[in-house]
Amino acid sequence: MSEQINSAIRWARNRIEACSDSARLDAELLLAHCLDKPRSYLYSHPEESLNPVCWQQYQRLVERRLQPTPIAYLLGTREFYSLVFATREQVLVPRPETELLVDLALQLLPPEQSMRVCDLGTGTGIIAITLKSERPMAQVYATDVDPACLVLAQENALRHAADVEWIESDWYRGLPRTLRFDLIVSNPPYIAADHPFLDQGDLPAEPRLALTPGNTGLEALQQIIEGAQRHLVSGGYLILEHGYDQQTPVADMLATHGFSEIHCEYDLNDLPRTSIAKRVEKAKSTA
Template sequence: MPDSANPSADSIQNLLAQAGQALSAVSETALLDAEVLLCHCLQKTRTFLRTWPQHCPSPAQIAQFQALIAQRRHGTPVAYLTGQREFWSRTFKVCPDVLIPRPDTELLIELSLDLLPAQQASKIIDLGTGSGILAITLAAERPLASVIATDISPAALQVAQENAEQLKTGNVHLLRSHWFDNVSDRDFDLVISNPPYIDDSDPHLKQGDVRFEPQSALVSPENGLHDIRLIAEQARQHLKNGGHLLIEHGYNQQNPVQAIFTALNYRQVKTHSDLGGNPRVTSGLWKPT
């Protein structure tokens, strides 16, 4: 048997120790990264790693794991290496054509669900859907809703389509569009977006995972506010009277985003903080009469 009181060099315990050390210089979560990648290679859970630390993976599994660790050492995000990331307790396919889902964005879901009664039909549009996490999650949580998800990228829409099929959300309609350009529908109860909002001079663009993510989904002119302003302007022609606009933005953009909403005559403009206490989403009510 491969397991023994004295684990071999190829045991889970030793493989993780070596990988954690190798990644320590490039990741603040080195051991976690190693565990996630080894789970991916073994098709096992982290519980398995802890229960069987002396287990020796096959040579093919070890080779795959070491190859992934090498890519991670060069900075490739774990989500792109495994091809998936969890969001709102569902597993979504991700790849370099789309942004990696982040916990902060779940705030958009929380706020949206509070605005949409579960037993009431509603119309939702998610602008710049990427992998489809917002549109698909809302479609799953509110099955009576009709959800449109737009993106300018055909590659992103393909990923979103695969996620919608995998998660069996038949109430999502995908549309290639730059924001509202190709959207003819009106009277949406909710317009939601996590648009590009990083200024192109922001030093964070050269750090961490964002180095590998699509820049078109990250960067916006005018100090990161161009696309937020455009969405807020266009949404007025597509929201129903009493509909809501929710936009995610940077932690330091609360005041200018509120100013944009207010200047465009949205009411009840409010900014909501994420789990880290950072201003993350601004909401507004469209009620012209």
Template sequence: MTKPNTPVTLESWLNNSGLPRLEARMLLQHVLVISHSHIIAHGTQLLSNSELASLNQLCQRRLAGEPLAYLLGWREFYGRCFQVSEAVLIPRPETEHLVDAVLAHLPAQGTLWDLGTGSGAIAVTIACERPDAQIWAADISEEALAVAQANASVLQAQVRFGQGSWYQAQPQPAPHSVDVIVSNPPYIDAQDPHLQQGDLRFEPQQALTDNHNGLSAFKTIIAGAKDFLRPDGWLLFEHGYDQGEAVRNMLSQYKFRKIQTLADLAGLDRVTLGQIKSEAP
């Protein structure tokens, strides 16, 4: 990084930031509100002292390990830009597999409830992809809901938001009115060393771990699903690569059927789903 009051061009800052070039370019575009093509065409453009100070500050934060998404204030998910803050998990490509599975099981004019919505990435994406559906989303965090509501507003997605823990959220859909319940709950074991590594150090811990063995949220959601799902409704989860069997067993214990686990692009267990038993004879 270069000291203020020293003439610095766009290109020289990119070359001397100490960051991978792609990350440095994204910070440069963010601070100056310019395009990649502008950087290519105007590499000799000088940075002002205030621009340089802002860039150096962000660069220091990134070098300290802070996630790039938090520095930029957004992350792409399912082809759309989602606002993010330290109040929400950063949307990840693996969760796109969960969205795909939901879209495959949500009937026409169906109703979806996203529990633990965070940034709203799942609920808002499905609302955009399926404007015929009724979409509900809940989170215990006021700060997370503010981010989710902002994303819904920017992306013009019709989502009804409720605050509270899982099925205690208010407002909420009527009993036995939901076709699909979906959740990407906190599933990391409290003793997992990954919580102290990489991006996870900066993300909200209550959205990452249940402060137990990583399975308690699944049990709570599975146990309560019968009160809200329609007959033959579906419950879908994202989970850790080694939790597929445990989630399948819990679904089986609560009499779900057509239980299966789907792999992500790396071939790891990532999404498990099941259909609630119909009450019809």
């Protein structure tokens, strides 16, 4: 007997519950993907029988979900800021909290001005591509140390016709020393290497390079803040996403490196998530 849509979803949900808090949603997304239909189709055709090829594909995807493989890798896409981005293993899955960083960046980029922006550690390219889509006049640069990220980011840029300058670089190292930006943004790796969180949920399936920069979790933030002094114009801004418990050390590092107007914005879960600061030119000694 062939499986019906509603019983297939029940079967999958019961299995996926072992690894996901959103088992029903995951089960529906995977089945809609196999059927190449919107999710609403599942509700309008609950008793439709699945053909054997579709049922087998579904079973394979559910088994992979249990490994666990993040749903975005199985579907091959993730929505961010109302745009659809290709996702794939070896590149971090875009997170909704990063939309806050984009909102803050857009507030600093007037639509009619050609400001120069750099996204450090671009991953799938979500930040750079969204900024270019929203602010076509901006000159957007994006870097990553991992060539696999840059390949995927460029695919996503093509998908959204976003003209971004992609540079393979260990933070600022691959950038021309004289290149200066009006705005630098980054969602760097910021989880401490021994944090138990790294072993939970879907995180073990995501690239460690994208999640942890070292023992304290602050190493990448530190390097980005240090280098920003050289690569920001005077009066330029730095926007950094960080851990909910890193607001104070990030503010301290920014202050140590001479930034002003330092403040932190809270994400949708009301957690301190994204810090902003302005670069001020150091007064030249007259002695």
